[in-house]
Amino acid sequence: MEPLMNRRAFGALGLGTLAGLLSARLGLAEDVATSVGPTKGIIVLWLRGGPSQLETFDPKPGKRIGGPTRAITTSAKGIAIAHHLPQIAEQMQHLSLIRSVVGQEGDHERASILMKTGRRPEVALSHPSLGAVCAHELDVAGTEIPRYVSILSNDPTSRGGYLGQSYDPFRVGDPANPIQDVTPNVGDARQQRRLEALEVLENGFARERPEIDRRTLHRERTERAIQTMSSTQLEAFDVEQESRELRRAYGDHPFGRGCLAARRLLEVGVRCVEVALDGWDTHIDHFDKIDSLCRPLDSALATLVKDLRDRGLWEHTLVFCGGEFGRTPRINGTDGRDHWPTGFSVVLGGGPLAGGALIGETGIEATDDEPKDPVPVADVYATLLCGLGLDPATENMTSVGRPVKLSDGKPIERLLKA
Structure with a gap:
């Protein structure tokens, strides 16, 4: 029939x-409102392809593995970052840096799933990404538009998973x-x-x-x-409503406009906005590409932090910046760096997260594959959940009746303000 x-x-x-x-x-x-807390949402700056820690947040100047990258001081005591990121350096006192993230996946898709869900891929179960969890768990607060938005990305690892397709992100391009x-x-x-x-x-x-x-x-x-x-x-998607000066500060490029739109979207109740900056998979001609990749990242992230603080939103918003893994300390035969899931960097801040903190340390030799104070991906994920006011031990039920915790990771207490 x-x-x-x-x-x-x-x-x-x-x-x-x-x-x-x-x-x-x-x-x-x-309309599930299971948690109401002071932190209202998160902006995820996703550096797709695997950004090199050595040319961003963990430079090794003067060392064989460091290449031509120089280190510059920042506003955070004891933290130096790559010279490609001078504007971010001015805002580092408000951000925390983990240099010793360790994952278990070296494939782009599998590593992306791990970073976005806090879990390794499973054949029998598709876990939801952080944005879907935010849309499911955080207060609705009168939001009439999608509460999980992905800008500049069609990445299938951003997904509703077992929560259902209704929690997949609303995907848009250049604002x-x-x-x-x-x-x-x-x-x-x-x-x-x-x-x-x-x-x-x-x-x-x-x-x-x-x-x-x-x-x-x-x-x-x-x-x-x-x-x-x-x-x-x-x-909120119309960034032209902002002043020319502010748009110029974010950067006249899709990533800058995406970050500005992300701030506007959180103001109307969106709970998670992912903004992607692609091109970090630099197996070939790595050093020729780094400057053009870091330039939009530098202006957009630095201005986002300043803008959120100026508007009184910093205490209510988390910001996370990272990719699926880092790049090898060893420079390969095509002047590139390959995949490196051991000892890479992520940056996070806002809400109840501490600013100016540094966790972990990586070695200075190409063979150094065990960072000091290693931080599993699951612990980073659990820390973000806590920053959002969510209990990692909270369980949701899958369609087959299997209870699953939001995370099996352990929150990093050093990053959570008392």
Whole structure:
């Protein structure tokens, strides 16, 4: 038997098709408010490809493994970083640096899953990324648009996992461009007629297929998509509303605009925004590429920290910057660095996290593969959860009835303010 609302009838509505497409993209989280705390959300700056710690936050000037990179002092006592990042150096007193992160994966996809979920990949279970957890666990607070947004990335490791597709991120490109699938292509009167026709079809489908209607949450997702399409909160994506001076400070590039949009999105209630900066997989001509990669990172991250502080948002927002792994101390035969999951760097701050702290130390030889004070990826993940006011021991139930903790990691107490 054909379903009452078949493809032809639904497609004829136009608006129904648009709302359906949007609802699939939005990652519209169900209204679950299980935690209300002072930290309202997190901005993840994802350096896709595996950034080199030696050319960013753990330089080794004058050493064979260090290459031509110089070290510069920062506003944080005892912390020096690469000369490619002078603006970030000025903000390091507000950030903490872990130089000894250790993972167990050297493949891009598997390592990305580990970093974003705090767990190694499993065949039988897809774990949700941090953004999905935020959308599921943190207070809704009147947010009408998706609470998990991914900018400049189609990375499938950002996902709802066992929480369901409704917690997948809403993906957008450069904020300089209009958002797709959110603007009706007809006038208000015709749109209203389509909505009324859609309601007739929805009611009929619910009568004839009640179990499917309940299981798929089709009506709820469509209603939320329509709500999003009419929400003024979508204006948060429009970075042109900010001053020219501030836009210039973030940087006239997609990553800078993405970071500015991230701040605006958190102001209207989005709980996690990922902004991706691609190109860090530098197996070849590594040193020729580093400057062009660090330049947008430097302006965007430094201005984001300053902007959040200026607007009184720093105590309510976490910022995390890192990638799936680091790069080898050894320079290969094509003047590049290869994958290195042992002893790489991440930067984090905001909310209840300490500023100006330094954890871990890596060696000065190419063969040094055991950092001092190693920090497992799971512990970094658990620390971020605690910074968001979430208990890593909180359990969610999978679709097959398996209870799973948010994290098996141990929070890094040194980074959590008393």
